[in-house]
Amino acid sequence: MKFNDLDIINSKLNYQILLNLKYVINKNKFIFSEEVDFLEKKLKKLSHSKYAITTGSGTDSLILSLMALKKLKNKNEIIIPAFSWLSVAEAVLLLGFKPVYVDVDLQTFNLNVEEASKKINKKTLAIISTSLFGRSCDLIKLKKICKKKKIIFIEDAAQNFGSKINKINSCSIADITCTSFFPTKNLGGYGDGGAIFTNKKNYYNRILKLRNHGQKKYSQSDMIGLNSRIGSLQAAILNKKINTFGNKIKKQVKTYKSYQNFFEKNSISGFPKYKLGDSVSQFNILVKKRSLLINKLKKNKIDYKIYYPKPLYKQFKQKINKKIFLNNTENICKKIISLPFNDHSNERHLKVLHILQNIINKNKDYFFEKKT
Numbered sequence: 001m002k003f004n005d006l007d008i009i010n011s012k013l014n015y016q017i018l019l020n021l022k023y024v025i026n027k028n029k030f031i032f033s034e035e036v037d038f039l040e041k042k043l044k045k046l047s048h049s050k051y052a053i054t055t056g057s058g059t060d061s062l063i064l065s066l067m068a069l070k071k072l073k074n075k076n077e078i079i080i081p082a083f084s085w086l087s088v089a090e091a092v093l094l095l096g097f098k099p100v101y102v103d104v105d106l107q108t109f110n111l112n113v114e115e116a117s118k119k120i121n122k123k124t125l126a127i128i129s130t131s132l133f134g135r136s137c138d139l140i141k142l143k144k145i146c147k148k149k150k151i152i153f154i155e156d157a158a159q160n161f162g163s164k165i166n167k168i169n170s171c172s173i174a175d176i177t178c179t180s181f182f183p184t185k186n187l188g189g190y191g192d193g194g195a196i197f198t199n200k201k202n203y204y205n206r207i208l209k210l211r212n213h214g215q216k217k218y219s220q221s222d223m224i225g226l227n228s229r230i231g232s233l234q235a236a237i238l239n240k241k242i243n244t245f246g247n248k249i250k251k252q253v254k255t256y257k258s259y260q261n262f263f264e265k266n267s268i269s270g271f272p273k274y275k276l277g278d279s280v281s282q283f284n285i286l287v288k289k290r291s292l293l294i295n296k297l298k299k300n301k302i303d304y305k306i307y308y309p310k311p312l313y314k315q316f317k318q319k320i321n322k323k324i325f326l327n328n329t330e331n332i333c334k335k336i337i338s339l340p341f342n343d344h345s346n347e348r349h350l351k352v353l354h355i356l357q358n359i360i361n362k363n364k365d366y367f368f369e370k371k372t
Ligand SMILES: Cc1ncc(COP(=O)(O)O)c(C=O)c1O
Pocket: 057, 058, 059, 060, 084, 085, 087, 088, 130, 156, 158, 159, 179, 180, 181, 182, 192, 193, 194
């Protein structure tokens, strides 16, 4: 059983996309074209941000955002979640900042805002939050804290693009928001791509140059940048996919709620409850006996993933972090499992629920029982 129905989603769009690609190929303008301008305009509107800049990937978006910050003397610490995809730690380390790891909440798998707040000191330059699995972090609270402490707030929205908090688009809250168009993301391309959103003109101007070798004009650079531009072909694909993006999120919400109802009916806990506005792109659950459950899933040919098996402080051979041990992060890494995320109305999803029910009937002790 496939992990998601990307094959179905993409096959429905491929005819239209191929026509678009043919048009772009015939024009022979592959970088900085009207397709890229069009995509940036659409992204700006969708995210309710003043500025939207496309980039080469979600990882590049994080790197460029950090490059855009004015490095201040004695301010080199960046607070990040200990449980996330490794790009966030990678970007911080690559630019020579010190990552300060903060534990996450067991209920949401996102940065614990109170813990993050306690780690702020004179050396803190910024906080980066990650909104994992399509569930927004408490961005409003974080924004208030960052404003009060005069530090920069960056949001990694690679997994929750399209989410809302109190009807506000989640990409318009932080000082700088990064996202990814990796194929499996909410808005997924046919290859790598990313974007940055901001309401602040100074960041916009800097990032615009930074993604193109720091150039002011052709061959005139006043800062060291990257080559991180989305191509016209990728932009043309995303311009088509963005039209069906809203529907895709509605379906994701229904799939998530279907899993939530299923486990609640079985009196099983260990997963975050759906919150209005979240774009919920995956269903992750903490289980007591993960390897036994995996054996059963394998026997029944059900695909699964482990997001993520290792805390970020154990990545990249960071010797300095050997003493760090964050309880919730360690716990989640050992107990989390991601179940297939196919459309709720699809036979694939119903089959997964059927097999899970059989597993639960015989082995309920694999799961955490809901306390009554
Ligand atoms: C939370 C998070 N941050 C950053 C990234 C990096 O995005 P990309 O793969 O486009 O570089 C990803 C993508 O997997 C992600 O899930």
